[in-house]
Amino acid sequence: MKPSLITEHSFGEAYAKRLGVAPWRGNLPGPKVEEWRFTPLRSLAKIVFAPADDVDVDAVPRTVPVIPGAARLVLVNGAYRKELSDANLGKGVEFSQGKVAAKEGSSLIALNAAYAPESLALHVTGAAKKIIHIISIGAAGAAPTALHPRITVTAEAGAAVTLVESHVGLPGETYFSNPVASITVGEGATVRRYVSVDEDSEAFHLATSLVKVAGGGTYEAFHLGLGGALTRQEVRIALTGENASVRLNGAYALSGTSHHDFTTVMDHVMPSCASSQVFKGVVDGESHGVYQGRIHVARDAQKTDARQVHKALFLSRGPQIDCKPELEIYADDVQCAHGAATGEIDPNHMFYLEARGIDPEPARALLVEGFLADAVNEMSDEVVRDIFGVAIGTWLKRRAVGSHA
Amino acid sequence: MAVTRETAAAVKEVEQYKYGFVTDIESDKAPKGLNEDIIRFISAKKNEPEWMLEYRLKAYRYWLTLSDEEPAWAKLHFPKINYQDSYYYAAPKREKLASLDEVDPKLLETYKKLGIPLLEQQMLAGVAVDAVFDSVSVATTYKKKLEEMGVIFSPISEAVHKHPELVKKYLGSVVPYSDNFYATLNAAVFTDGSFVYIPKGLRCPMELSTYFRINEKNTGQFERTLIIADEGSYVSYLEGCTAPQRDENQLHAAVVELIALDDAEIKYSTVQNWYPGDADGKGGIFNFVTKRGACRGKNSKIMWTQVETGSAITWKYPSCILQGDNSVGEFYSVAITNNRQQADTGTKMIHLGKGTRSKIISKGISAGHADNTYRGLVRIGAKADQARNYTQCDSLLIGDKCGAHTVPYIETRNPTAQTEHEATTSKIGDDQLFYCMQRGMTQEEAVSLIVNGFCKEVLQTLPMEFAVEAQKLVGISLEGSVG
Known part of the structure; x- marks a missing residue:
């Protein structure tokens, strides 16, 4: 069976001409491509996207949390904006901008490589003192816009850093964010990365993270998905040295017709590595949640310990959940x-809380927060954990207001 | 424990594939290849009515349009099959037998080696055997007794003549001719198989059983089985398979359709032990099977149990469509692959009715250079209120050259449904082996014991006679995999 491709899209000649670069000759994956069976890109392909015009953004939206003591790097439509940033990164981290090398990879990575402005590169040489907060803002203005942020993080042997990423958008026309992050965790290094995707309700967000963890290295990540018309967070991790350890966790909360897809590939290449994944989601309205996670254990990767859990909770009649946890050993x-x-929520639990005088809506919120907490509590940075907890709380309030309207 | 000892004895006794022999019987063959003439030939040979031929031709013409659609998504690697290089019809020479005495003595000899005492069947408690030798059913026993009760248990070719209304109504109603590449091929060229109809309210008093056996060189086997359990009835059906040793790959593409009406229950058990190829992966059966049951009626139940130890390639997903409210689907599977065998097997549970329940227990054991994949789908439709699914997939790896894979799909459209999926992968613990061997067992006996324990949940669901055979098979299949 031939994998079908979407050849009709707006990222060809005309798009390249606007940027003055060589055009991308690839195609978007179609519904017959196994990895994309639950996340169709037809609606995305129908929209005519153009490269970002100079949109006047003079401040970071107030919805983006302020992390005390953190350095701020702000991208608007994928390009670094010095005047909005606070690039005092402190000791142990250097920051540079570089050209994006065209690399082999999925079509979305190739699309990013073709049209990304300069990449944001972080070079971690020691134990970084400050949390580094990267904020990507999508601002379409008057016409549908595509943005291709590119982030590269290299942690040298023994280095340590904590990153927070916030992906948000400004009201206006729809936009399509196609971020790619390449992260290299050196021997014995530690990288913690907390990603929050809360795009505008009309926006598309298809993110790819490529992570390599060397021997004795630790990678801890949490991905939160709260908004957007269609969001996919794809994380591909290779454990390439002995005793590497990965904790990859995530949560999503969807309402309306939102579609959110977590796709993870955990590739155990070397022996004695450990990986764990906890993903939790709540779905409301007519939303669609997807989790597909593959654990691959190579012939040589003896003594591997790999775990993966996905649980989803229905808040109403109408949403759908597709799940495909895969082991290849x-x-x-x-x-x-x-x-x-x-x-769905256990009626006994509701009864328990209501019997104690708690109204149904707060009771439900309490249970949902408790449900998601299994994943959220996996975050080892307490400050960021609280901030993400607040974001989930806000989503629940938004939902409650929506359901009363 | 007695059975385990037996297993151990069997392991010792059998050094090569036990059923590797060829019975020398002349067969009545259609020429090699596949075209409309061959299909007309098969149909004419069976003296089929016009509508049956039409059905076959419709399927064949559709199959021609599928040339690019041979399923490639399974984790299986095999050379491209040349469908023109196979015989599509072969029947033992003597047909229309008046009694068992007329059965070719050589054929009976074959069954003897397989441990099917056809002549002693009347003494064999409660088992009626409809023996399929290659493509034509040559002997049907206990038929009269069953007939008196209103049970129809006959070759499907006979049912086409005697009960055309039932065949017309149900054939292709669960697995339509356009279902998939192999099922379409089967619909075009199927030669024979079993037809079972259990009338309303009857609990079929004996276990119905068919032994399939591939014998003719280069003969694709295309059985077609259709089982209908009318309201409130019950039937347990056994299917067991062995095949002689051959060096060329043999193609097998069967279709099994089950239909359970209101309050009916069908239990379908399979032990599949076809020739798996030699240690280097030469030869062996290619087994592409479409098995599906429809729980049409309320409170109906279909239960699949399979023990898959044979075949070079296994591509098989016995499924349940749970249409009736409160209907139940169950799937119990043991799949063992050794040497160069490859298995991609699992189930589909499609929940459509309210209160439907399904349970999946799958045990995959992989040894040698083999690959073993569980691939399953649980789909809960929007109307399937209070549906419930429980899935457990465990894999056991023996040796560091094999692979075990799990690919479950869970698609839920209903908030009141509950689905659960668990999967684990592990190996036989050194301490477990040590414990057994310290008590005087050889390593192979220990492995056989441990693996039988690992599969216990599934083997328990088999009818008694089958359970014993299956336990032996588990031991034999893993022979030579340790050390």
Whole structure:
């Protein structure tokens, strides 16, 4: 069966001409491509996107949380904006901008490489003192706009850094954010990365993260998905040295007709590595949640310990959940497990809270927060954990207001 | 424990594929290749009515349009099959037998080696065997007794003549001719298989059983089985398979359709032990099977149990469509792959009715250079209120050259449904082996014991006779995999 491709899209000659670069000759993945079966890109392909015009953005939206003591790097439509940033990164981290090297990879990575402005590169040489907060703002203005942010993080051996990413948008025409992050965790290094995607309700967000973790390195990530018309957070991690450890977690909360897709690939290449994944989601309205996670254990990766859980909670009649947790194992001395479950709020739990005088709506919010907490509590940075918790709380309030209207 | 000892004994006794022999019987063959003439030939041979031929031709013409659509998504690697290089019809020479005495003695000899005492069947408690030798059913026993009760248990070719209204109504109603590449091929060229109809309210008093056996060189086997359980009835059906040793890959593409009406229950058990190829992966059966059951009626139940130890390639997903409210689907599977075998097997549970329940227990064991994949789908439709699914997939790896894979799809459209999926992968613990061997077991006996324990949940669901056979098979299949 031939994998179908979407050849009709707006990222060809005309788009390249506006930027004055060589055109991207690729195609978008179609619904017959197995990895995209749950996330169709037809609606995206129908919109005529153009490169960003100079949109006047003079401040970071107030919805973006302020992280105390953190350095701020702000991207508007994928390009670094010095005047909005506070690039005093403190000791241990250097920041530069560089050309994006065209690399092989998925079509979205190639699309990003073709049209990305200069990439934002962080070079971590020691234990960074400050949290680095990267804020990507999509601002379309009067016409549908596409943006291709590119972030590169290299942590040298023994270095440590905490990154926070906020992806937000300004009201206006629809936009399509196609960020790519390449992260290299050196030997014995630690990278913590907390990503929040809360795009405008009409926006598209298809992110790819490529992570390599060397021997003894630790990568801890949390991805939150709250908004956008169609969002996909794809994370591909390779554990390339012995005793590397990865904790990849995430949560999504969807309402309206939002579509959110978590796609993860955990590639255990070397022996004695550990990975764990906890993903939780709540769906309301007519939204669509997707989780597909693949754990691959290579022939040589003996003594691997790989775990993965996805649980989803329905808040109403109408949403759908698609889940595909996949194990592909070629080594025998391994411990691998995955679990998946879906359901609705247990009426007994509601009864328990209501019997104690709590109104249904706060009771439900309490249970949802508790449900998501399993994933959120995996974050080891307490400050960021609280900030993400507040964001989820805000979503729940928004939902409650919506349901009363 | 007694059975385990037996297993251990069997492991010792059998050093090569036990059923590797060829019975020398002349067969009545259609020429090699596939075209409309061959289909007309098959249809004419079976003296089929016009509508049956039309059905076959419709399927064949559709199959021609599928040339690019041979499923490639499974984790299976095999050379491209040349469908023109196969025989599509072969029947034992003597047909229309008046009694068992007329059965070719050589054929009976074959069954003897397989442990099917056809002549002693009347003494064999409660099992009626409809033996399929290659493509034509040559002997049907206990038929009269069943007939008196209103049970129809006959070759499907006979049912086409005797009960055309039932065949017309149900054939292709669960697996339509356009379903998939292999099922379409089967619809065009199927030669024979079993037809079962259980009348309203009857609990079929004996287990119905068919032994399939591939014998003729280069003969694709295309069985077609259709089982209908009318309101309130119950039937347990056994299917067991063995095949002689051959060096060329043999193609097998069967279709099984089950229909359970209101309050009916069908239990379908399979032990599949076809020739898996030699240790280097030469030869072996290619097994592409479409099995599907429809729980049409309320409170109906379909239960699939399979023990898959044979075949070079297994492509098989026995499924349940849970249409009736409160209907139940269950799938219990043990798949063992050794040497160069590859299995991609699992199930689909499609929940459409309210209160439908399904349970999936899958045990995959991989040894040698084999790959074993569980691939399954649980889909909860928007109207399937209070639907419930529980899935457990466990894989066991023996040795560091094999692979075990799990690819479940869970698609939920209903908030009141509950789905659960769990999967684990592990190996036989050194301490477990040590414990057994310290008590005087050889390593292979220990492995057989541990693996039988790992599969217990599934083997328990098999009818008694099958359970014993299956336990032996588990041991035999893993022979030579350790050390």
